[in-house]
Amino acid sequence: MLKKITVTVNGTQHVLEVEPRLLLVHMIRELLNLTGTHIGCDTTSCGACTILLDGKSVKSCTILAVQANGKSITTIEGLAPEGGPFTPLQEGFKENHGLHCGFCTPGMILRATELLAHNNNPTEEEIRWGISGNLCRCTGYNNIVKAILYAGAKMRGEALPSTEPEFV
Amino acid sequence: MIQCKTSKEVGGMGHSLKRKEDARFLQGKGHYVDDIKLPGMLYMDIVRSPYAYAKIKNINTEEAMKVPGVVAIITGKDLEKYNLHWMPTLMSDTQMVLPTDTVMYQAQEVCAVIATSKYAARDGREAVKVDYEPMKPVMDPFKSTDPSSPVLRTDKPGKKDNHIWHWQAGDKEKTENVFKNADIVVKQQMHIPRIHVVSIETCGCVADYDKVNHHLTMYMTTQAPHAIRTVIALVAGHVGLSEERIRVVSPDIGGGFGGKVPVYPGYVIAIAVSFLVGKPVKWIEDRSENLQADSFARDYHITAEMAGTKDGKIQATRFKVLADHGYTDAAANPSKFPAGMFSIATGSYDYATAFVEADAVYTNKPPGGVAYRCSFRVTEAVQAIERMTDLFAKKVGKDPADIRMQNFIKKEDFPWKSPTGWTYDSGNYQAGLQKAMDVVGYAALRKEQAEKRAKGELMGIGISTFTEIVGAGPSKDFDILGIKMFDSAEIRVHPTGKAIARFGTKSQGQGHETTYAQIIAEELGIPAENIQVEEGDTDTAPYGLGTYASRSTPTAGAAAAIASRKLRDKARKIAAYLLEVSEDDLEWETGKFFVKGAPEKSKTIQEIVFAAYTNHPQGMEAGFEATHYYDPPNLTFPSGAYICVVDVDKETGGIHVRRFVAIDDCGNIINPMVVQGQVHGGLTQAIAPAMYEEMIYDDEGNILNGSLMDYLVPTAVESPKWETGHIVTPSPHHPIGAKGVGESPTVGGPPAIANAIIDALSPFGITHIDIPITPFKVWKALKEHGAYDK
Amino acid sequence: MIAQSFQYESPGTLAEAISMLHKYGEEAKILSGGHSLIPMMKLRLATPEWLIDINGIPGLAHIKKEGAVIKIGALTTEAEIEHSDLLKKHFPLFADVTKLIADPQVRNVATIGGNLAHGDAANDHPAVMLALNATVIATGSGGERSIPIDEFFHGFYMTALQHGEILTEIQIPVPPAGTGSAYHKLERKVGDYATAGVAVQLTLDSKGVCKAAGIGLTNVNPIPLRASRSEKALTGKPITDKTIAEAAKYAAEDCSPSSDLRGSEEYKRAMVAVLVKRMINKAAERARG
Helix, strand or coil, rough: CEEEEEECCCCCEEEEEEECCEEEEEEEEHHCCCCCCCCCCCCCCCCCCCEEEEEEEEEEEHHHHHHHHHEEEEEEHHCCCCCCCCCCCHHHHHCCCCCCCCCCCHHHHHHHHHHHHCCCCCCCHHHHHCHHHHHHCCCHHHHHHHHHHHHHHHCCCCCCCCCCCCCC | CCCHHHHCCCCCCCCCCCCCCCCHHHCCCCCHHCCCCCCEEEEEEEECCCCEEEEEEEEECHHHHCCCCCCEEEEHHHHCCCCCCCEEECCCCEEEEECCCCEEECCEEEEEEEECHHHHHHHHHHHHHEEECCCCCCCCCCCCCCCCCCCCCCCCCCCCEEEEEEEEEEEEHHHHHHHCCCCCCEEEEEEEEEECCCCCCCCEEEEEEEECCCCCEEEEECCCCCHHHHHHHHHHHHCEEEEEEEEEEEEEECCCCCCCCCCCCHHHHHHHHHHHCCCEEEEHHHHHHHHHCCHHHHEEEEEEEEEECCCCCCCEEEEEEEEEECCCCCCCCCCCCEEEEEEHHHHEEEEEEEEEEEEECCCCCCCECCCCCCCCHHHHHHHHHHHHHHHHHHHHCCCHHHHHHHEEEHHCCCCCCCCCCEEEEECCHHHHHHHHHHHHHHHHHHHHHCCCCCHHCCCEEEEEEEEECCCCCCCCCCCEEEEECCEEEEEEEEECCEEEECCCCCCCCCCCCHHHHHHHHHHHHCHHHHEEEECCCCCCCCCCCCCCCCCCCCCCCCHHHHHHHHHHHHHHHHHHHHHCCCHEEEEEEECCEEEEEEEEEEEEEHHHHHHHHCCCCCCCCCCCCEEECCCCCCCCCCCEEEEEEEEECCCCCCCCEEEEEEEEEEEECCCCCHHHHHHHHHHHHHHHHHHHHHHHHHHCCCCCCCCCCCCCCCCCCCCCCEEEEECCCCCCCCCCCCCCCHHHHHHHHHHHHHHHHHHHHHCCCCCCCCCCCCHHHHHHHHHHCCCCCC | CCCCCCCCEEECCCCHHHHHHHHHHHHHEEEEECHHHHHHHHHCCCCCCCCEHHHHHHHCCCCEECCCCEEECCCCCCCHCCCHHHHHHHHHHHHHHHHCCCHHHHHHHHHHHHHHHCCCCCCHHHHHHCCCCCEEEEEECCCCEEEEHHHCEEEEECCCCCCCCCCEEEEEECCCCEEEEEEECCCCCCCCCEEEEEEEEEEECCCCEEEEEEEEEECCCCCCCEEEHHHHCCCCEEHHHHHHHHHHHHHHHHHHCECCCCCHHHHHHHHHHHCCCHHHHHHHHHHCC
């Protein structure tokens, strides 16, 4: 039996009829055609499907669309207007080479968005634990950490750290 | 500091240009294969075998066909009618697309369910009932060739055992003699475990066959679109899919690492279904399917031996490999090299005698042997030589750094001929190691270690000084299925001086859209931001063998440079015409030709290009385009010196990587930021097999860790803060002196970590633990060596 | 990975939810955070016909102190526990444990009620609640009943909850001054289930004598285990290397871990001993202030 739900996605309200078993990530990707939210595993491990649900970062592969009824969703597409300007995190990732293949990037950025919303001056250690639910196979995380530190500085209005690669 | 010849605005080689491709990924506008949605598209799901080795007695599809939305179920028998039930592997072995009678590994494809939605396809999959007759699988490669083991490949006429191939290099007899007379011999049995690439995007495709125009468009996760198009034509040419009717498109790829080189059965089934029903068919694997069925990497059992003098001179090495390939050899090595470049196992050391041999066997495991972020078995080779060097140092009683310094091939001895037949192009190993030791503070660390040991604390320092062999490869020796391993670039400069460049390779995150543009910017002076790079569409890109084995810069990067130089030659002619001087009177400076002695008389590249369309010399071909297919004269030999520092918790076996310093030498650097990013990423893929990852099977052939719950991909917490740097020894034969870097860290990293952990445990007499070295293994080794005895 | 089809209800009151459980019988499951249930449904290891989503029921997410008891509503998320100043003040082990449960996104959704009601000895809160002597409140058609934590876990995925009952609250006695607590688990990587985990709460008097001890063990026994002999070995005695060693030894002996990918039985017993020792020291240190 289909269930009628109302969800606000990136500021736009949608009324949808969905199977109760429909996963939120499939609702976002298949019904709303917002393909920036990715699927990288089937065990709630990788975080590629991370979105903001009422401002909290969650893994949309382990939430039913019906559970989002009445709630507000932000996906990567909703962070900034198309073509920019970027959010501090998007800018941080670009300036610091915080992405390679780009597949984990939307989830990583949405997770970091909540992290910085709670604490815009995190330590490197807090960042590493804070993104521990997001797997990246390309970057080795150094530059993701650097990107988040950069975004934090930008949000605090402080001088931005160098974005040149640091070589020993 | 890297010296740049171009301004930041031009953005040629040496500039840390921010990546051109990032904008789309940062806004959720990347275009990956699962993002493709075509009208009328059907969805495919695959029924997989719960058994490692079983006869299929019956496939009952009755209930599944009743599931709303299910439109078809395809079995091996269906494909057999079209002779599409088997396909060749890239190693000229054969692999089932779908089985007609026997399954050979757990999670093997059994049949495919086609439905109008993803959900219906999965419901259909659950409703298919397969009746199996399980058989005792062959799981231990050491017992695979026992007469008591069943012959697995009964499909091969006359096959009497499970042996696949034997391969060897070096001089067996001479090596035996050196070993006989050596002061010191060390020997170690080791396993380089079966692991998986785990690109965060799994594999998948949308096969779209147009019955009216007899044309297939295949959107797929492939690192080698051109080669795949040829393979599809070879597999399905007999049903009318000839090569001009096939377009392979590799859209954005969410990480490849070698796992997206092979042709998986799912792709072929999707093509077959689309061909039969005339509708697009999408197939996207689950992660668990990806882990359990797609090509594995490594799985080499190595008996390694090193001989030398008592004062520490290495004299010879001997390596004997048993390669477990699963039920078919689905590696992706160059044809002449079934064990890939394993014979690079003599490493960075100057000695004249070695013998390397490998035997491959079949078992009831998934097929593969892909080059996971590794130029064909170099990782296995480097693990072997770097572990043996430490064992040798221990036996001689010298510091592992001193042993390496003592034995390095000297800078002035390049090009250097290795005892297994390779010609190393260039290197400066002493300088690399010295830099790494200086950065890490080697002497102080050894002092700290001695103090800690006196207090019973476990600290270890590990070194790996490796040589890679990449950029396959010269056409006289290198081909895949007969296709020579060149690669290509085509540059088309528009009248306004902006360009599009297309390549036979395919980025999976390496940043080709930026770095290739930088090579062309360096050569032509057209700003990199005005050069659009395209790859992955076989209808538009020139033919090439694709991106893997660190070959993009060595091959396609070289092609970009040479195609640019062809254009520069044309530009000189046009400039001479425009300036009314002889070509010999012109001098090139980035971005313009000027008259010698009269630099105010010049024509910029933009002016020259415009003239090529508007005012070209009579008799000259109009336009400004060039293509080059680059056939490298030799491979390139990147190297590195890595030092790892670990602290081990004696009570729990817990390992903390405190420092990791990586000094790479990849020759000339195109984009330092991108190179560094590659090294960071590769290092996390080094700590992974060194400490976390391994695919584990029980005796019945069940995979015990077939999901990311138990296959332990490191997070930002496990991954330390990498410290990276470089020295630069250009490749003398490469047009821009570059060597390739993507795989060095994955290849060179694991032994540095393993050596560090073993070093920490050495006070207890522990000399070796196979990777992945986990806390449990450390605890066990400590216990066995009496560390917990009261 | 896609679940089998089911029907979905989202009752607005507890009474409604309980009556639905009775109406739909054994084929109905409660959905709270869903981060244990939905993964099992995606693998089709769980195939309920009805899901009763209790997230819309008000009054089930709270952390409050009432008299000598801290009350945690069943729908309280791990993240809320992680950031609760009230819990930090009385139970430092909650900061230890929540950091080690899955990952931040999961902790934003996963609930403490779900963690306990799942009845999985691999989860972390069972050991914590054993150490803290918690009481589980279950609400059914007959009203609320209190279940002491020692009577809550019955077997693999089995608890004292009857069908038709919903775990609604966890009550934890506020410990006296001089109490400290600590939790740690060894995990193969961050977010993993424990290779072995140990929760300890100790109350020390001014002379350092242990007045009360609670020790719970994670994932080293088919059902969550209280290390009773270890607790007795400490109670009434000063915390010394000798009593700690004794407590560690008993815990290692009394648990019943199985060999698996995380390590052998022998290793896990040894790790229980190491962790009991370390957590006693850490809890004692915190108790001393």
